[in-house]
Amino acid sequence: MEHFEQSGDCTAIDNAVQFMQEVIKLTPDGHTEKAARLNILGVAFQRRFECLGKLVDIENAILAKQQAVDLTPDGHADKAAQLNDLGVAFSRRYEHLGELRDIDNAILLMQQAVNLIPDGHADKAVPLNNLGGAFFRRFEHLGKLGDIENAILAMQKAVDLTPDDHATDKSAWLDNLGNAFSRRFEHLGKLGDIENAILVHQKAVDLIPDGHVDKATRLSNLGIAFINRFERLDELGDLENAILVNQKAVDLAPDGPAQKSARLNNLGNAFLRRFEHLGELKDIENAILVHQKAVDLIPDGHAESAARLNNLAIAFFRRFLHLGKLGDIENAILVNQKAVNLIPDGHAHKAQPLSNLGLAFFHRFKHLGELGDMENAILTMQKAIDLTPDGHAQKATLLINLGSALKSRFEHLGELRDIMEATVAYKQAANNTPSRPLTRYDAACHWAVLCSTHQSLSSALDAYTVVLELIPQVVWFGQTVHRRYEELPIIGRVINTAAATAMSVGDLPKAVEWLEEGRSIVWKQILQLRTPLDELRQEHPDVADELLRVSLALDNAGTSDFQNIDLDIKPKSVEEEAQNHRRLATKYEELLHQVRELDGFSSFLRPKKFFELVPAARNGPVVVVNVAEVRCDALVLCTSGEIVHVPLLTFSHKQAETLRLELVSSLHAHGVRINRNGDRTMHSGEKYKLDHFRSVLADLWSHVVQPVLSGLEQTLDKNAHQSLPHITWCATGALAFLPLHAAGIYGSQDPTRDMNISDFAVSSYTTTLTAMLVFGSKPKQDLTKTPSVLIVSQPGTPGLTPLPGTVKEVEVIQRYAFPNYTCHLTHESATVGAVLGEMTKHEIIHLACHGIQDAKDPLNSAFALYDDGLKLNTLMGLSLKNAELAVLSACQTATGNERLPEEAVHLTAGMLAVGYPSVIATMWSIGDDDAPLIADGIYANLLGGHDDSESQKAKLTPAYALHEAVKHLRKKVGETNFVKWVPFVHFGV
Structure with missing residues (x-):
């Protein structure tokens, strides 16, 4: 068998089986070596099964190994190893047939083997690793968290017992441990698990020598971990790494069809994810090509056939969304249905293919309008959700898909029950805490929109409350500042709508709080890390010192350019720095939680409440202008502490954007090239551009500034030391780019009509109310x-x-x-x-x-x-x-x-x-x-x-x-x- 282990050549293992069968025939009953030889024969059958996938081989392996166990007396030195080997054979048959009793038997036998070996003994590592693998497989079948916890515990013990000079074994144990971390991450969504998975898989790759038959497996599993982390953090570098290592894995994979299929499958997933991120057609073409090869290579009836088919179906589906060709969605449904049919009812792995099948039905409905597809979509999506336990990281995505299908059916049939059930699905998705923050954020936004449109504005406030709570997780301290800015464009518009909703129900303080919380998010994060901790230090100096240390390190990590380092630098150094950044962010959040548990510090560094924001107007009114698609309003914080609400009834989101574009055109007409880098010299105007300057300032006066000044007529006192009162503007949306401080009527035919804001007040701007408080x-x-x-x-x-x-x-x-x-x-x-x-x-x-x-x-x-x-x-x-x-x-x-x-x-x-x-x-x-x-x-x-x-x-x-x-x-x-x-x-x- 040694030749097979080194080369993966199936002919070599076939010869080994025949040889061992002849040896057994020549070994009389009662011979001292009979049990050992039967066990070796069982191992040879098992290896041939792994190579060719024939059920008879694993049946013979179990039979031979069971005889070996029965022939070996209790207390014999070989008993533990034989129990372990028999457990492994049951585990392999489970992988082939999916029968739960096989994996239960495997765990029982392997646990017995582990118990027979003294703690600390080097021989204990192998059964511990195999026991962990059996727990791992049962977790995948039943989805019970205790099994994956036991798997990680056993595998970690196996790694700890194995010295580094046992490179092949240690690499294998590390690889298995990395897979277990990855699965727990997929279930619970905790970033630390996928970070650990990548580190452990990288060690496994580094330990295994080049040319070893298992090198491809190690690389492929590292690639899977990179893909998983990409789905959590959206960092393109993880996808690039995934494609790189998976391509190496394919190149190194032995010619055995099952092994080659697995490597191709993982490479196809990496191409698919990059297509979803960048939208380049060549990536989805490569994904389909590679996944089709993976499906074609895997033997009929193989345990992984369903997974291969599911991934091929996803690739067809994504190309359909990109190109709209009906053949792709037809193929997606056909292939996905095959995948679903191959998985036993009740198996945890059935949920994902069911959800994907439902999604394919849903999009064929949208393409062809056949109601039967919609009904099938909702039915299969619901089955997927029922199979997925609450608290599973993927459940939010499944619920969002169901919510979208129910909403679409409501729009088609008009049955109110569908919109109610869609709202519930979105709400459950938003509140599924282990799921990806951006997924939960999207769900909460859908929930809010449905409430606003079909239920009540007060219920929409509940949804928007969740939206606001999720923003710090979407725009996370653990990302670089550059990366955080990429998440922000969509968030601002949602905040404006949330604030407008609060105004519609008369909750003006809530509107102010939300507008403040949703503005200058990254700036406030930076300032938060630099907040003086004097009060905390007086009562809890140790906690304050630790928080200061972590804050300084996190501030430095967040604004550094390490992710833009030249590619010649080893990826490992970039990887370690990135993981350190995220660990600092996690530690910082843990420390904040710890501080908030202390007496008198429950609101420490939380978003400010309205009563805390009022002092921003100590030196004059602050006018917060909210520009939302549903309505526009000014909220004026007065020195008295009251809010003056000025609805801007003649102003709109569209008008603000039009004025911004007209201002840009006017600047071009005057030769002011606003996109030119820092040129302080005026240029001759571009004659084909129109000068709208006067009308822009007039519209700002008529629709925004004059209504605000009228609303403030009773409260706008002159500054005690100056001739004019002082107003500070805090505008949102396109209005943030317009010169409110110059609004007015200029150069009219009737000079008595000329007026502008500088006649009535001195104007300033602020990025946030919090900045006014600090200064x-x-x-x-x-x-x-x-x-x-x-x-x-x-x-x-x-x-x-x-x-x-x-x-x-x-x-x-x-x-x-x-x-x-x-x-x-x-x-x-x-x-x-x-x-x-x-x-x-x-x-x-x-x-x-x-x-x-x-x-x-x-x-x-x-x-x-x-x-x-x-x-x-x-x-x-x-x-x-x-x-x-x-x-x-x-x-x-x-x-x-x-x-x-x-x-x-x-x-x-x-x-x-x-x-x-x-x-x-x-x-x-x-x-x-x-x-x-x-x-x-x-x-x-x-x-x-x-x-x-x-x-x-x-x-x-x-x-x-x-x-x-x-x-x-x-x-x-x-x-x-x-x-x-x-x-x-x-x-x-």
Whole structure:
């Protein structure tokens, strides 16, 4: 048999069987070696069965091994090994026939074998591993969690008992342990299990020598684990790794049909998942080709036939969804039905093919409209759900499929019962905690929509509550910041709808809470990791220190670029760093839970309640404008603590988007290339573009700003120290890209009709209410002390157009700031490292340079310095304590990303996040001649004359200082020259 073990050649094992049969015939009854030889014959029969799949061989194996056990007296040294071998034979027959009594017998025999061997003895590893495998198979049959727990326990003991120099055995035990972790992950959805599976499988691959017959198996199982983790985290690198190792496994697989089929099947699954992720047709073509080969190779009646057929059916189904060819859905149903028929009723493995069959019926109904397909779809989907225990990680997906089918039947037949049952299915899916967070989130959204449309808005609030609870799991600390941003575009629109629903039922505080919770999610996560822990440290210093340690490490991991490391670096190092990041996130969440269990800390770092958000309006009203598809509203937080609700009855989601596009067109008409990287120079207009500037500002005035001011007429008091009240805007959706601070009627034929917001209030913006709270709580700076100013200028940035106006701009600032309190970095001295080093030493920073907005990768947006760009991603690594003001005299510093309107992914938000409570920025490219005028106005009003005590007293806050500066620029360039004066904005307090 040694030749077979090394080569996998079925002819060699056939010869071994014949030889051992002759040996048995020559061995008389009662001979001391009779039992041992019978056992060897049984092993040879078993190997031939594994090679050729013929039932008679495994029957003969059990018969021979049973005789060996019966002939061996109790207490004999060989008894444990023979019991184990007999158990293995029962296990193999179970795999072939699926009869539960075989696996029960296997577990009984293997447990006896384990009990006969002293603890710690090296010989105990083999039966422990096999016992674990038997528990594993029974778990797959019955789905009982205790069996997979026992499997992992036994297999881990086998691994621990086996030294590393027993490489072949240890690799096998590790491989089995990895499979068990994978199955428990599929059942419970715990990320730690699939992380462990990958680590264990990688060790198994590393231990097995190249050229070994089992190398293909080890690689293939590692590939399966990568696929499983991809389905949880959606990281494309896992799919690429899965395809790579599975292709190697196929290339290395022995020619035995069952082994080759298994490797092809796993490769096909990897191609299928990549197609689902990227939508490239070649991947689904490869998946079908490979899965068809896997089906063709597997012997009739093989235990894995159903699984092979099911995966081929899925591939046909996915190609149907992509191309719409009827033949593909027909093939999917035909092949899936074969798979279902091969699996015994009641077997846990039957659920997935039943669900897939139901899905295929459902989509054929949608294609052809035949009601029989819909009925079959719902029937088979329900059977799949009934076979899947509550708490199974896949149950949410099955319930969503059923909910979609029931909803479709309601739309077809109009029976209210269907919509009620669909709502229940979505609700159960949303509440199935082991399932993938994104799957549960989708279910909760469906649940909310059905409640809003067919039941009551109050029941929709229950669904939206679950949506909000799931967002931190969808946009998870364990992902890099880049990855988190990929999940956000759809979330903002859902939050806007949730808030609109809360307003519709009159729950205004809930609407405010939800809008706050759903805005700047990633920014708030970053700030959360940097939250001072003084109060916690006073009462629980050890917990605070541990939380601080984990927070700092997690913050660093989340904003690092390790997933973009060059591919020449070994994947293992990237893998370890990624897993460490996710372990930190899990540890951080465990520590938060621990803190919240402490007396007085139940709300620690939880989303803020309305009463906690009210102080954001301490210095003036904050206007939160919600733009949802169902309705638009303004919610005004007043200094008194009340909410003024202003329904925007003449404004809509569609109108907001139209105004945004008209603004873009107007900017192009004036030669402002908002997608150009940081160009601070105006260009000649593109004549074919229309200038809508005046109408955009007029519409904002008529439909948004004027209604808000009217609603605030009784509560809008003038600032005690300034001539105009101060309003802070927090807009959502497309409105976040529009200049509310400049809304008004300009240049009308009747001058008495001209009016704009600057006549009534000073405007600021904020990314979130929480930012206002953080900055409002900072201690007031000493007004008698002149703040230290860091000036960074780049009149001639290498590779970019010159900015000669920055020279004059610097002279203006230096005129108002004491020279000994000013640091000026320019030309080659203004490097990224130098600027970062000086930022911690000065209260004010003034950046006069190019600004670069990267629409594809927002975190790469940067200030262009002499040697490189000072990127948003780099700024996020800072935490400044004494910062007061950042003046970003660069272009597009508050532009943001149209895909992420609720996230404020721009350089201004970055400066707020690192600790500047006040930021003056630009919405688009500015004129090089205008920047010095604005700087003069800002610093004259902000710092005053340093030798004049009266002007010292008259110093304004940044918002009012900018207001005055822009008023001066507007007079100089002309009120209707909007492109020149409108871009300057103030963020913060």
